[in-house]
Amino acid sequence: MTQKIVVEDVYKIFGPRPDQAKQLIEQGLSKDEIFAQTSATVGVQRASFGIEEGEIFVVMGLSGSGKSTMVRMLNRLIDPTYGAVKIDGNDITKMSTEDLIQLRRRDMSMVFQSFALMPHQTVIENAGFGLELAGVDKAERDQRALAALEQVGLKANANSYPSELSGGMKQRVGLARALAVDPTILLMDEAFSALDPLIRTQMQDELIQLQKEHARTVVFISHDLDEAMRIGDRIAIMEQGMVVQIGTPDEIVTNPANDYVRSFFHGVDVTKVFTGGDLARKDFVSVIDDANADPGSVREQLQRNGHDSAVLIDGSGNVTGVMTEKSLAAANSLNDAFIKDIEPAGADMSLSEVLSRVAHAGAPVPVVDDNGQYLGSVSQTHLLKTLDRTG
Amino acid sequence: MADPENYQFLNIDLGQYVEDLVDWIQTNLGGLLDAISAAIEFVVANLEGFMLWVHPLVMAAAIIILGFLRVGWGFGIFCIVAMILFFEMTLWPETMSTVAIVLSASFVALLIGGPLGIAMARSDKVEALVRPILDFMQTMPPFVYLIPAAIFFGLGKVPGTIATVVFAMPPAVRLTNLGIRQVHEENIEAGLAFGCTPRQLLTKVQLPLAMPTIMQGVNQTIMLSLSMVVIASMIGAGGLGNVVLTGIQRLNVGLGFEGGLGVVLIAILLDRVTQTFGQSGASGSPLYKYLKAMWWTRSDKDTATSG
Ligand SMILES: Nc1ncnc2c1ncn2[C@@H]1O[C@H](COP(=O)(O)OP(=O)(O)OP(=O)(O)O)[C@@H](O)[C@H]1O
Numbered sequence: 001m002t003q004k005i006v007v008e009d010v011y012k013i014f015g016p017r018p019d020q021a022k023q024l025i026e027q028g029l030s031k032d033e034i035f036a037q038t039s040a041t042v043g044v045q046r047a048s049f050g051i052e053e054g055e056i057f058v059v060m061g062l063s064g065s066g067k068s069t070m071v072r073m074l075n076r077l078i079d080p081t082y083g084a085v086k087i088d089g090n091d092i093t094k095m096s097t098e099d100l101i102q103l104r105r106r107d108m109s110m111v112f113q114s115f116a117l118m119p120h121q122t123v124i125e126n127a128g129f130g131l132e133l134a135g136v137d138k139a140e141r142d143q144r145a146l147a148a149l150e151q152v153g154l155k156a157n158a159n160s161y162p163s164e165l166s167g168g169m170k171q172r173v174g175l176a177r178a179l180a181v182d183p184t185i186l187l188m189d190e191a192f193s194a195l196d197p198l199i200r201t202q203m204q205d206e207l208i209q210l211q212k213e214h215a216r217t218v219v220f221i222s223h224d225l226d227e228a229m230r231i232g233d234r235i236a237i238m239e240q241g242m243v244v245q246i247g248t249p250d251e252i253v254t255n256p257a258n259d260y261v262r263s264f265f266h267g268v269d270v271t272k273v274f275t276g277g278d279l280a281r282k283d284f285v286s287v288i289d290d291a292n293a294d295p296g297s298v299r300e301q302l303q304r305n306g307h308d309s310a311v312l313i314d315g316s317g318n319v320t321g322v323m324t325e326k327s328l329a330a331a332n333s334l335n336d337a338f339i340k341d342i343e344p345a346g347a348d349m350s351l352s353e354v355l356s357r358v359a360h361a362g363a364p365v366p367v368v369d370d371n372g373q374y375l376g377s378v379s380q381t382h383l384l385k386t387l388d389r390t391g
Numbered sequence: 392m393a394d395p396e397n398y399q400f401l402n403i404d405l406g407q408y409v410e411d412l413v414d415w416i417q418t419n420l421g422g423l424l425d426a427i428s429a430a431i432e433f434v435v436a437n438l439e440g441f442m443l444w445v446h447p448l449v450m451a452a453a454i455i456i457l458g459f460l461r462v463g464w465g466f467g468i469f470c471i472v473a474m475i476l477f478f479e480m481t482l483w484p485e486t487m488s489t490v491a492i493v494l495s496a497s498f499v500a501l502l503i504g505g506p507l508g509i510a511m512a513r514s515d516k517v518e519a520l521v522r523p524i525l526d527f528m529q530t531m532p533p534f535v536y537l538i539p540a541a542i543f544f545g546l547g548k549v550p551g552t553i554a555t556v557v558f559a560m561p562p563a564v565r566l567t568n569l570g571i572r573q574v575h576e577e578n579i580e581a582g583l584a585f586g587c588t589p590r591q592l593l594t595k596v597q598l599p600l601a602m603p604t605i606m607q608g609v610n611q612t613i614m615l616s617l618s619m620v621v622i623a624s625m626i627g628a629g630g631l632g633n634v635v636l637t638g639i640q641r642l643n644v645g646l647g648f649e650g651g652l653g654v655v656l657i658a659i660l661l662d663r664v665t666q667t668f669g670q671s672g673a674s675g676s677p678l679y680k681y682l683k684a685m686w687w688t689r690s691d692k693d694t695a696t697s698g
């Protein structure tokens with residue numbers, strides 16, 4: 001994985017005398033104190049992080065925490081006051097206006113909260129807007145715009161005007177406009193916040209689907225936790241212009257950096273956050289790879305390891321069966337010792353689905369990936385502990 | 392009795408200064424004045440010549456069709472009635488002459504006012520400078536514009552048009568500026584984010600989105616032009632204003648009424664038709680949209696079969 005976007009010690013200070021404000025930041029003063037003393041507003045401060053190529057990077061935070069400012073510094077709609085923003089290793093803060101315009105046309109596009117479509121243009125003209133600016137001729141523009149509209153399921157409305165569309169459809173046009181230029185980076189500022197909940201989940205699914213077909217680097221601003229959890233590969237939490245924590249959704253849920261972050265996750269439905277893959281552990285089961293082993297020797301192995309269940313896997317890593325201390329004691333061969341009716345759980349199964357499997361199984365449930373490879377097991381005790389720690 | 396001259400302490404003779412200024416302009420900027428005069432003359436004379444050259448029935452038919460297509464059935468019928476009235480009043484040449492001056496003056500006012508409005512929208516300094524001038528221009532009574540126009544350009548259609556341009560320009564400037572400044576911030580950001588150059592931002596985002604407001608300015612400019620053209624008949628602009636003026640001078644109520652009615656009819660026609668260009672996206676009457684839709688599907692089929 002390479003870093004597509006790197007943000008290095010970036011500050012944005014709105015208002016007069018940013019130097020003075022920066023000094024006060026270094027002295028540890030809060031945003032409000034700095035505003036009171038200098039009448040400068042701290043938009044973003046001390047931000048340093050990298051965004052991996054092809055990931056969906058969600059930026060979350062309360063209103064006024066600097067999310068919009070941050071994302072606008074990535075394409076320089078807002079110029080950082082200090083620091084560097086590097087895209088593919090090039091510092092865009094030092095770029096000439098012409099280079100910047102080329103970069104915006106070629107590499108990055110943006111989706112807006114209130115859609116920002118051009119009311120005088122039809123849907124297909126809107127979708128081809130970026131191409132029009134880049135001077136692509138009409139025939140090719142229409143063809144590519146139509147392909148983008150097809151991706152978002154709006155091909156039939158190509159000749160409508162935005163005023164004739166619903167909110168969800170408008171944002172699909174916004175998305176098609178962004179996709180039509182085939183950018184490597186998509187910036188989305190609360191792109192789905194203006195949509196009603198049902199349409200919103202639909203659009204999130206569609207974004208995930210689009211990512212599967214063609215992984216772009218997506219920077220997604222949101223103030224909605226469920227949304228961040230659903231679509232984010234990693235989440236950055238902002239507070240008062242600072243990035244206070246960056247991590248995968250479950251890292252942040254299990255290990256919040258401070259009370260601000262914790263308060264975000266208060267009341268979060270963890271059964272939606274965690275997947276089988278997150279829960280799978282290998283440290284309490286013994287893995288056996290010899291199908292002809294003697295049940296007695298496996299029991300001895302369990303006792304030695306301090307485990308009370310074992311998983312038998314075949315030569316290619318697939319799970320053949322699950323055994324417990326008890327089932328082994330009564331068995332003549334490993335085959336006899338297999339616990340009946342245990343279905344392995346998938347790595348991307350949600351915790352709530354895993355929960356029902358584990359509850360009804362007489363032994364720890366093995367978790368396998370898409371190819372059936374064994375990843376680890378989930379036991380009832382382990383599951384209860386996870387729920388308790390995060391609830 | 393107090394003599395007002397007793398309070399003149401500073402000996403400022405404003406009238407004298409203005410006369411000196413006018414003299415100076417006439418001797419030093421004569422070439423410029425001539426050029427302006429020639430340009431205006433060119434526009435007005437050609438437009439008027441054209442409108443009188445077209446057969447009245449053809450012109451009337453064109454206006455009626457425009458009414459039907461852009462506005463709707465009711466208005467189309469109104470246009471028919473209006474055309475009949477013009478012919479019955481035997482005021483066709485005067486009407487065409489007035490419309491020609493109104494359109495010429497509006498055209499020139501927009502030619503100057505539009506760019507000025509754009510400049511105002513782009514720079515707060517320009518706005519701060521131009522705004523008070525516009526305020527001043529709009530509080531001046533219209534008659535006042537006739538004096539400098541007559542002094543510099545004599546009598547006739549040219550000074551009439553120039554006075555009209557000056558009087559009718561402020562709304563074009565103001566509303567262009569306002570329209571551009573009102574464009575939603577996210578639309579500007581969208582333009583920039585997709586790689587607009589400053590020129591593209593103006594032509595592909597700001598102006599199109601400001602168009603409804605700009606068209607209101609155009610509409611107001613045309614309406615003000617019309618009212619000014621009537622007044623400008625006092626310095627020889629001719630047309631329907633002249634009919635009204637003659638009616639007043641001879642106390643001929645019938646003639647005055649006919650001239651007045653003609654002006655009102657033109658006002659309604661110009662107002663309704665120009666207003667329909669102010670709506671964004673799908674504009675025009677249902678009939679117009681229907682015809683446009685027919686055209687769309689036809690050209691779609693063309694591309695489908697050829698592509
Ligand atoms: N142009 C500006 N001039 C002055 N201050 C600004 C400007 N833009 C943003 N700010 C300030 O910077 C801070 C961060 O604003 P920003 O818009 O980035 O927040 P946000 O996290 O996007 O909030 P929201 O969720 O409400 O969109 C706020 O305190 C805001 O008032």
Ligand SMILES: [Mg+2]
Pocket residue numbers: 067068069
């Ligand atoms: Mg915001």
